[in-house]
Amino acid sequence: MADDQGFRPDWAQKDFYAVLGVGKDASAADVKKAYKKLARDNHPDAHPDEPAKLEKFKQVAEAYDVVGDPDKRAKYDEMRQLYGSGGGFRGFGGGGGGAGGGSFNLDDLLGDRARGGGGGFGDMFGDLFGGGGAGGRRTQQQARRATKGADVETSATISFTDALDGVTISLRLTSDSACPTCSGTGGKPGTKPHICPECEGAGFVVQSMGGAFSINETCPACGGRQLVYDEKCPTCHGSGRGTSARTIQARIPAGVKDGQRIRLRGKGGAGEGGGPAGDLYVAVKVRPHRVFGRAGDNLTLDVPISFDEAALGAEVTVPTLGGAPVTLRLPAGTPNGRTFRVRGRGATKADGTRGDLLATVQVQVPAVLDQAAREAVEAYRAATADKPLRAGLFEEA
Template sequence: MSADEGVRADWATKDFYQVLGVAKDAGAAEIKKAYRTLARQNHPDSNPGDSPESRAKHARFKEVAEAYDVVGDPDKRKKYDELRAAYSSGGFGFPQGGTGGFDVSDLFGDRVRAGGGGGLGDMFGDLFGSRARTTTTQPRPRRGSDVETSATIGFTDALEGVTISLRLTSDSPCPACSGTGGKPGTRPHICTECEGAGFVVASTGGGFTMNETCPACGGRQLVYDEPCPTCHGSGRGMSARTIQARIPAGVKDGQRIRLKGKGGAGENGGPAGDLFVSVKVRPHRVFGRAGDNLTLTVPVSFDEAALGAEVKVPTLAGSSVTLKLPPGTPNGRTFRIRGKGARRKDGTVGDLLATVEVQVPAVLDQATREAVEAYRAAHGGQTLRAGLFEAGT
């Protein structure tokens, strides 16, 4: 008997309903619920270590997964039920209730020993595979990789939002093998390292274990004896593309923007990864930013600060507003101009914070010097530091 025939005969004698603890006429929802409960109880992650009890749980997990793979699929379940009915009744030449000394290769071989025509191997070949475990497991869909890039935008664009073009070079499925990693035209077989699970259980020390991507198949579950000559078996290739990315209004310097589904392409129908854009904002010549508010330094002269003045200050929109300085305005005082800042996510607008900076002339002409000396004389020679540095104060 070939390995394929042995697998089929073995499956024909297994009661997958009993493995899952459900009745033969159980509905799909009940079967799924039973599978999830048993898988959670027996999963290697829930039963770490290499004790006899853990090994038994791991074996039980494989049995449950095998059972659900058949009866959890409507088409496979129908054919499995037909096979089991023939087996239990002695139909198609099965001895009733068991194989005994019966040669099941008569039923699962390419030809029935008693005469021409296909055996049950032909009838149920699409359930169990045409060769020994070559196609019983379909590769799981795999999510594409995330892609990182950066973009530099202007100060105004950061406040108002902007659409930019990004040139990306990313990992994508190999065009020659469509991401399988195998030489085109060849057929895969189940990975013997992970037994088709796509992962292996590795010990991290201290009695802890964790699932790791299978190093032999890279998580694909299937392996090829002949690797793809283009990607050398990796299943990946490099691709360059240009995408249009929308940077939302109000983005801050150094902020990381996530663009869902704009990353690397998935495998086997899996979703694409995400694109993460680190935004750098060029500084503005005049304005700064503090959260949702804009900041502005306003230079004023001594007489404007001392006597009061009306000073025109710019806004980011291009217009100007008049800032009224009261007499005796100190250096460093900040005035709030409402509604002239950055736009928030809810549509409201922050404020413009204008900070006064009193300018002291580096060079005085004769007339100005005389005026300042007259101010000093009128001030009576009093110093602002009187008593500041005296001991005990």
């Protein structure tokens, strides 16, 4: 069981030298040589159907990550000498006998750190493995392998009505995937891989940042795969990547606006090494409607009316989108451009309610008048001749 910092006591019983098959006084060159041989003999890419090889490879990688690093190795040796004199860690969970006939209580050692004290067992492993212990965590090599898939972007054009009500559409997507010829290895089928000479099978190279600082970078020669092939795959030319086409069903929510981007989680490119899939972003284009427009969550509608309807008042029937028509009651003297609000007949909002319909009246002037209409308009002009509309306008100007 791990403590609050993630430390697992069973690590204290691991003999990394024994895992690599070398003595504790082995030189750095001998350690590296042993690691390369074991990594080559047990690499999962070379033995895909042998779980025992995979487990051995993980143990070897973990061991080399410690004793292959001079600083980590010094701390590891110090820990072994202090607590086990070579690996005999006893007394876990109580007052069992320790090295040299003494005794220690692991709970006390871990408690030092929990109480904020320095120098505890957890501190030592925190320094050794980088942070609050490596228990239950993947090795650095495995962590690099588990990567999230790429995000994918596409576009879709839907009707005005579908944008208001929501719609499920089919999308044809093309994205990166493992090369179908080499299954992502990058090598020509039938050829065998060998340990990458650039990173010596580590999958990463150390980049010096000056002074005592350095960082690990993915090996440029093998791309982190640790193995290389003398003959590259003729399809992907060694990249291990290909393309795949698929069709998915995507739900466009009600009320989506023109130009809005919809995020569909987990619908993007496939992850690598057990990592999650990326996301799909759909840019929505909405075709305009012949009659209705849109202003936020409201629908807009221009309603043509005649001069007499505006002057005398009238009841005008107007359509709604997807519903029954409604009647606007225009009061006498309605000006051109006045907007009437019909509540609840607009677009669907995020909370499920609907916006309003905004109907704006437009007074229409006939281009041609018949004789009767002309006489009526002339009579109206004569009746209002003593009430000029522009009286005083020029004087004030």
